[in-house]
Amino acid sequence: MDTMKAAVLYGDRDLRVVDVPRPRAEANSVLIRVNNVGVCGTDLHTYKLGMFKEMCLPQEQGLLFGHEFAGEVVEIGSDSGSEDLRPGDRVTGIAIGAYAEYCNVPPILGDKPLIIKLPDNVSFEEAATVEPLTVSLVAVQRAALKGGERVLITGAGMIGLGCVQVIKALHPDCEVIISDVADKRLEMAREFGADRIVNVRDEDLVGSLKALTGEAFVFYGSGTTAHIDVAIEASGLSGPLNQCLEVLRPETGRLVGVALYEHKPEVDFNQIVSKNLSVTGTLGYSQETMEQALNLIAEGKVDRKPLITHKYRLAEASEAFEAQLDAAETLKAIIKP
Template sequence: MEKMKAGILYGSGDVRVEEVPVPRIKPDEALVKIKAVGVCGSDVHYYEHGKIGRYVVEEPMILGHEAGGEIMAVGEDVAGLKVGQRVAIEPGVTCGKCKFCKEGRYNLCPDVVFLATPPVDGAFCEYLAMRGDFLHPIPDHMSYEAASLVEPFSVGLHACKRAGVKPGDTVAVLGLGPVGQLAVVAARAFGATKIIAVDLAPIRLQMAGEMGATTVINAGEQDVYEAIMKETGGVGVDVALETAGSTATNLMAVRVARRGGKVALVGLPPQPEVPFNVFDIADGELDIFGIFRYANTYPRAVELLASGIAPVEKLVTHRFALEQAKEALDLARTDKQGSIKVMVNL
């Protein structure tokens, strides 16, 4: 295998499927044949704008970081993996040596090499070289699409862990894109008994119910604050998970958290500054947690999704071949009301 197909981003709105060399693995890497790649909001953002904050696409780059596949070759220093093994790919390879890695918070590693983050190529390709310790085996009955969903599910698990969701809690999830949907599943896994899911799109509200939400609120038809207060007897929620990445939902997350409650900010709003009411935060003694990717989640995430905790494959509303990478990105960009997870299958 000398050549492979890859979906390469050349500029805003310009993705081309071309042949590139198959990567050569290092002694600590394995070569994975990619089977499924989810289209993430970050992929769409790079495709549409060419940058996310300080990360700017300056050279042609392969998109995609939510992936599952099959091991085709193993480097001589890789332990515990073998050819033919099915794996979920954790996309951020960290140094393992810095303060953050040694503390177990390797998602904060300043030297992380993260797939499809400029200038690193991603997984919209037939083969990927990845360090062995970031490949996580999946059972035979688990689909490659479910393996790709381990990545956004890990965000939800990390948010619930950081915010201390515990059995019996009431949790609000504000925003029901793929991460929000899987945050509903994560809240269930942590034992929340009441999960209030909020969005504007009927398809996403319906899906949240299938993922385990006990109450859904259409933000276009109801006053979200009043509806949540009514649902919680005027108290508010124990934990608010903001997963939409809008100014309105950032502010709402703080409003609906009970006194002494917790807020996890997962989504990123278009502008970096949001005018929070500091008096409400201080007077209510709220804990506010920033969420950046995840750490130490993949084995548990694989176990939970493989257990059938929720029918997560229903989140995949559209499927495309690699040759249709541009069409997949266009649909994810333009049909946010009618799609949830767009998947590229190889």
């Protein structure tokens, strides 16, 4: 049996690189030689707490995970619906089990493998960030932005920063405000065009936004509201989630939730009711939206290279995850098998 190296999770924060059976393409899948894979925020939940095991492949006494891959096509299943692919094609997409030298890409979202070819001017490293950029793109699309609107993004991680990039590329007349606790991430947001950055360790976000936009009485509310048009919650924390609700404009305010939470958040639902807010969740995307995200990179409208702050070999997978946990220093860790 052919084997390969893979990073297998044996318990909370117990990630080891071991030999596992090398997969072959099933009839409905495509086999990829992985060139780069990004350490995703949702994978950190799995690494720390064992969450989202449905996005993992069971191994002997462990789990193989990872989905933000870029690599080369090796083998194509006869019923995969991937007639446009050829062995050797440079591709990205979404997989399960990509913290390895090879990964199989089955149908996950839709009825065939979600794989797209890379243009020559997009590197494998950049391509490993296409999946999170697609998440950001869909969140912005769900917000249905109108010209000149004020947008608050809570959380300057990979998704929040991607939202800044997408908004400034596609809606340059919108004002973008972003909050976080990490100065390095906030400075990156400023470089990407954010109009205002707020470190909530030093500044009262709700108070500053009320001062910026004006405040008004809320009928059946316990206080006043600011007048932010759209909030995108990308932190995965209940505090920022409730701050979004508190500052959104009554009647037309829209909240887009794009984060997953380690703990069920406590939500001030009265804010939603008393202000007639619209709330939208977003998880998942299509081949079309992933191609749109890739085109933003290929056309030079979005630069993902500054986000890749740490690079590791597969043998250093555990170090990559520990680095990604350090939000103050790490924006995106990339692993190269």
